[in-house]
Every structure is written in C-alpha cells, then in structure tokens.
Amino acid sequence: MxxxxxxxxxxxxxxxxxxxxxxxxxxxxxxxxxxxxxxxxxxxxxxxxxxxxxxxxxxxxxxxxxxxxxxxxxxxxxxxxxxxxxxxxxxxxxxxxxxxxIADAYPISPKEHGIEFLMQNRHLWLRSSRQWATMRVRAVIMQAIREWLDGNGFLNVDTPIITPAAAEGTSTLFEIDYHGEPAYLAQTGQLYNEADIFAFGKVYCFGPTFRAEKSKTRRHLQEFWMVEPEIAFCDLEQLMEIEEQFVSHIVQRCLRDCAAELKVLERDLTHLQKVAPPFPRLHYDDAVNMINAAAQKGELVPGYPDPVPPIEWGDDFGSPHETYLAAQFEKPVLVHHYPTQVKAFYMEPEADRPEVCRSVDLLAPEGYGEIIGGSERMSDPEKLIASIQAHQLPQEIYQWYVDLRRYGSVVHSGFGLGLERTVMWVCGLDHVRETIAFPRTLTNMRP
RNA sequence: UCCUUGGUAGCUCAAUUGGCAGAGCAUUCGGCUGUUAACCGAAGGGUUGUUGGUUCGAGUCCAACCCGAGGAGCCA
Structure with a gap:
C-alpha cells in the first residue's frame, strides 16, 4: 500500500x-x-x-x-x-x-447553527474547522509559553490544586470533601509560587484553576488555565518588561506557526503583527482621566451601543471601562498603580503614596481587555501581617506565607496570564467558551 | 442575583387580527465528468419547552415553571 x-x-x-x-x-x-x-x-x-x-x-x-x-x-x-x-x-x-x-445522519451541517445546539454537541462541534483551528492555536500558545519561560531561566514547579484556604475571597471557591475536612479547588498557585522562588529563583506554575463566580459573560469560565510566573529580586518595572517580552513571544510564535489556522478563523493580523516591546504604560490616574474625558464627550464603548460610564478615582474598572481602554491602543497596554483598596492584600503599596499599589494589569488591544494581572508582592513581614489583619483574614492560615518574609526576604513580583483569554484574543473570537475543548460555564458542564 | 431577550421538523427560520403547521438545509430515492454551503426531480419527517387558564377555536392571549442567549456586578 x-x-x-x-x-x-x-x-x-x-x-x-x-x-x-x-x-x-x-x-x-x-x-x-x-x-x-x-x-x-x-x-x-x-x-x-x-x-x-x-x-x-x-x-x-x-x-x-x-x-x-x-x-x-x-x-x-x-x-x-x-x-x-x-x-x-x-x-x-x-x-x-x-x-x-458509513456515519449516521450527522447533526452539524455546513449551514448556520445556534450556540445552544453547538454547545450541546460540543463533542462533535470540535471537528468543525473553526474549532479545529482554535484548539490548534491554543496548543501552540501553550508551547510558546513553556518555550519562553524554560528558555529564560524559569523552573516549572507546579502548585497544589487541593488547598485549605483562599488567596482571595471565599465565596468564589469550589468546596470539596478532604476526608471530612473542607478543602477547596485552587484559584491560583501564587502563594505557593512565592515559597518556590526562595528555593529556585524564578518559577512558574501552569494548570487549571477554579472559580465558582456567578459570572455569565463572554470572558469567564468556571475552570480555566493560568500560567503564573513568579520572580525573586524583581520589582514592578522589571515585571512589566518581562510581561511585554513574554506576551510578544507568544503572539509572534502564533503568527509564525499558525498561518493556516488564523486564516480559517479569518483573523485580521494587522494588530497582532505590531505586538513587540515596548508596550505603552498607563498609570491608573491617567486611565481614570481618559475614561472620564470620554464619558464627558459621550463616547460609546467600542462594540456596544452604550456610552462610556464615568468612574470615580478609587473604583476598580468595570467591564465597559476596560473595553474602552483596551480599544484605545494598538498594542497591549500595561495599566499600573491601581488603588490599594481594590486589590489583593499581598500587593506592595507605593512607598510615598500608599493609596496606590505596585500592581499592573495587561489589557489586550481591540477591546479584548485584561489577560494578565500581576504585582510586586509585599516583602516586609510586619506590613504583611498588618494587611492580613486589615483584610480580616485568618492569620493562622497565612502563617507559612508570612514566614517566607522572615528568612531572607527580597523584593519579588509575579503575574498570572489567563490562557483562554489569550487564545480568544489571538484567534479574534468573541467568547471564551470556544477556546477550550470542553468549557465549564456557569450554567453548563455537559458534555 | 438583576436587566433585556428567546424556545415551532435533526438544523436555521416563517406562520397577517386568535381561524387547515410552512420553507431552505440535512436524510432517503432518481439524474448529471469539475463540484466549492453545487444543481434538477421526488419522498419521508411535528405532543409548537412544560403545566394550567381564557375562547366555538390558541404556535399566537394570560399565569407559573423549565431551558438557552446578550448585558451588568466580580474577575484572568
């Protein structure tokens, strides 16, 4: 033959x-x-x-x-x-x-179908060319992520999925039974990553994370994959440089190796081709001014019929704010120094201006919005204890986390990149549910 | 959880004021040597999401419930 x-x-x-x-x-x-x-x-x-x-x-x-x-x-x-x-x-x-x-009458024809029908037939829909292309781009993005980190001195140290407590709020955790004791599916590996850097310098974890949020939007899944690098001896400015190198590598690798897939997806490549360092930096103060100027002029949120709503200094961005900001730049934009109050307890406040913290989110262009959240971490044990108390978190549970700051504490930073949102942006999709083979959404976990 | 919106053939949709349940695709059969979601001819295919109500008569009006979709909040 x-x-x-x-x-x-x-x-x-x-x-x-x-x-x-x-x-x-x-x-x-x-x-x-x-x-x-x-x-x-x-x-x-x-x-x-x-x-x-x-x-x-x-x-x-x-x-x-x-x-x-x-x-x-x-x-x-x-x-x-x-x-x-x-x-x-x-x-x-x-x-x-x-x-x-000879196959039985196949339910999915080359004609149009509704999303409900397609999701019920996800096991078959994966064979369709757009789904095929998306899953292949996802796999290349995963390769590019590991390739860049492994090639830049990061050690892959994976963190537990079963955890005893939350890093962030407890209402969004999936609870499981750990031999009679309540346990939770991990929302992040970050706290463990911080332990790992003191052993290995630069590390990353990459795996599924779980959030029981009641979010029903095009940007949320209950189970999603996140890569979280964490770096010792790294401050906020150095972190932003790492993020722009990392994201640029991912995008350029897709352009190089996924031409056929991106063509199937009819992706306009002009914006992706511009993704190279440096990325614009935008201070939270300036972002607030941009949004309020747009709100005053009655500008519309790109892609929506609604005007940009005004924002008060100190509030976190709502979805329309983020979409508006992300559409104002040709490249991904690094928004830094968010108000300390709206961010997690472990983020380092700015020394001479403690109402903002040394945090940074990366917003993808074309309105795709946040794909990375990161920050410089608090490195002083006493300040960290005070922050845990201020957030009314159980101190015993974070004892080991505070301990990290007692034995050779150094300035350190890290971030988490959401894989599905990155795939959505690179592929030009309008919903994350198509970026993973079997998505877990608020209302559906079948098939 | 809230707001908006939808559920009719396997799929995508139509059905006028409340008056006989319709089409395209898919399927089956027949025809064609260059098709691109082919085309031509024929056939089969229905508990109109569920339950109850109004009416001589309900896909259509009313009530409750079920299941989706879009958006908000929260987030990666």
Missing part, C-alpha cells in the same frame, strides 16, 4: 501515490464524479473519485458516503488551484476506496 501521508504534508508528495485516512467533511456528486472533502486532523483536502478510475463497487461505496463517514483512500497527489481545503491547492485523484463506517 502507498505510504500514509498527513494532509498538511501533501505539498511534499505531488506526483506520488499516497494513502489518506480520515473522515468525510463534505461531499458533492456530479454523475460519474464524487468530490470528497476529506479531513484527517491535520487539514482538509479534496479527494476526487472518478468512476473510470476505481472499481464499480468502490464507486458505489464512494457515492454512499455520508458526512463524517470514516474511510481510507489511496490516490495520486496533484497540485490543483481549484481544490478547496486547509491548506487547499492540492487534491488526491482517488484509485482505491475503503469505507470504515
């Missing part, structure tokens, strides 16, 4: 006879011709079955194929400009057809 070739590699086999194994993505007939669009997981190519080139039984079998039927064909690879597919431009002139299974 001719060698088995992946559709993505067909261009290297023009003029050769090859074997393809896959599924019928689409079929049209024309009397003595059957045009199959065949899918093998690496791409889609047209396979042409001409009655004169195969046995009568094989032609009948080809005629009987339904969408998603599984089959193995052999045939001659031709360059053919008319041939559709991913990447397209090549087709297989079929010589033999082996049908593995």
């Amino acid at each position: 001719a060698p088995i070739v992946a559709i993505t590699n067909l261009k290297d086999h023009v003029g050769e006879e090859v074997t393809l194994q896959g599924w019928v993505y689409h079929k049209t007939g024309k009397g003595k011709l059957v045009f199959l669009q065949m899918r093998d997981g690496t791409g889609i190519c047209q396979a042409v079955v001409f009655k004169g080139n195969v046995s009568e039984a094989e032609f009948e079998a080809a005629t009987a194929l339904t969408q998603e039927s599984s089959l193995i064909v052999t045939g001659l690879v031709k360059a053919e400009a008319r041939a559709p597919g991913i990447p397209g431009g090549y087709e297989v002139d079929v010589r033999t057809v082996q049908v593995r299974q």
